[in-house]
Amino acid sequence: MTIRYPVAPPTLADVAERAGVSRQTVSNAINNPDLLRADTLTRVQEAIDELGYSPNRAARNLRTRASHLIGLKFSPAQEGTANAAMDRFVHSLVETAGGAGYHILLFAVGEEDDEALRGYDDLLRSTAVDAFIVTDTYLGNPQATWLRQRRAPFVAFGRPWDDDAADHPWVDVDGAAGVDLATTHLLDRGHERIAWIGWRKDSRIGEDRRSGWTRAMHGRHLSTTGLASRTEDTVSSGREASAVLLDEASPSAFVCASDTLAMGVLHTLRDRGLQPGQDISVVGFDDSQVAQVIQPGLTSVRQPLEEVAVEVVRALEGLLGHPPVVSPGVLLTPTLAVRETG
Amino acid sequence: MTIRYPVAPPTLADVAERAGVSRQTVSNAINNPDLLRADTLTRVQEAIDELGYSPNRAARNLRTRASHLIGLKFSPAQEGTANAAMDRFVHSLVETAGGAGYHILLFAVGEEDDEALRGYDDLLRSTAVDAFIVTDTYLGNPQATWLRQRRAPFVAFGRPWDDDAADHPWVDVDGAAGVDLATTHLLDRGHERIAWIGWRKDSRIGEDRRSGWTRAMHGRHLSTTGLASRTEDTVSSGREASAVLLDEASPSAFVCASDTLAMGVLHTLRDRGLQPGQDISVVGFDDSQVAQVIQPGLTSVRQPLEEVAVEVVRALEGLLGHPPVVSPGVLLTPTLAVRETG
């Protein structure tokens, strides 16, 4: 089998020679076109087009100490759940970042905390990326703290919660507002006994989402006692929790911290011959593909991940600007995708 | 707000000075440790550890003309479908590539063909990536042809189909074998009138999958006449196609080219009060999260995407080796995830 070696791409010097100018003039034509006389610029531009020149990234990176690469830790997919918000976010992020001249570098790390830190460290020390996007800022996660100590530029998708020392830019979605929205929607439809199925108490995100439910319920002077359950984020947990709640608290609707849990509720309803949306209403969280394609459609809180990506990139541009600007935290409000189950 | 500037990371020269050797010796300690005397190596290694040294990527890339970055075009997520194979593949790919010393660089391009090519071109000319992974090799897609002409190293996830001029490495999943597996599974359970719902005729992947169904049916001397439908890859198309087939061909089972189409079939069954798995069996393709979490669980063909990632990276390593080796195409066999619907 014949192997064809790639031809070496043209360099700045090639363009300079062709245009009859010095290399610096070509460099200026690219980076500071205002400095050139119009006709020189035209001539250089023609040479660039004719040769199909594009600046060598490695050389430029070496000189400017910037890679225009943003690192993002990509964790394994969660099979057996409806969770895919991360993937949806990455899709939006790649597009938005591309528009701002950045590419996304995906990296995997081991499960342990120190392995994760080593992953970040390697990329940082080798100046492979200009900044990171960090997506799991739950309490006790050492990444944010560690990155700050390392003086590594990063933007978090997720609030710093109760970390007062945090001074990094972040973007988050107001989970409480989303669940409030969902609960209020059910209240407006006449439900009064609305149950909550969420995650265990150590999840700040879970507690935040839960607070939207209590807020909406108490706003209507309704009790939440006995109507809540905290469990693992799996379909079977949602199934079990909803079965218990149905027996012990007779709710007419369920609001869940995830579509995964909501699927568990739908399983229980099916087990008992109850019609979702008719007999019992169900609302999930994340507007996953699952929520979108099942029948009856699952009403679900939708995170504005496209907007999150836009804000994250905006914050990144501030951080990497001269001088760097740490933009304030941004909290975005989710919407409710209303379908048949609620 | 106080901005702390990152301190400049240590360089080769810093390590050399600390270890009392030349820079070249440090370089050798990292890239050719065999060349060093044991005690020198130890000394250099200590200096590296003490300083937390990691080679500057830009400098190394410039010198070695390699970035250890693999480009992958990341298209927008398909909402409203059950399709997420690409995402699952990327998860596996990031892990596998990381193990081989490569990072994945995601980039977005516009919808038009020429915009896509420009996306590849920019990355290529600026030597930003060492190679590409191309995932949509359907007939008429100019990417593969164009990359070949450009002499750009790339590995395709997907066969070159009838492109005889193709001489690039590729990895693919045997869709026909997967559908044959699914159909045979239904045949073994006593079904004889098994319908097919697939994509339009211009989809090579769709036609390949379809051939698995005809092969399995004809293998049992069963007719396929009137039992097939070709349509768009949407839930509603699957719903309509299955309604027509049910009326006109009375099948006892459906095999579908995607989980998305299979969801459409489930909608039709629900409309008609038929129990999936009891009255009518349904098998999908891709083993999506949807297939995994719905009740009853959707039996589905599962692509071995982890293996695909392994083979793709293997091919990549060959391509980027010295000398480059173009590995032969690899065809992997899917498995069947059996659940309640079939």
Place this chain on the structure above:
DNA sequence: TTGAAAGCGCTAACAA
């Protein structure tokens, strides 16, 4: 407005 010189940090080739 353009050009010359220097050097980013690294490794390949060669010399000692």
Place this chain on the structure above:
DNA sequence: TTGTTAGCGCTTTCAA
């Protein structure tokens, strides 16, 4: 086995 020299392609001074 280790060190010296040179240069990858670019941009940042600074000088013309």
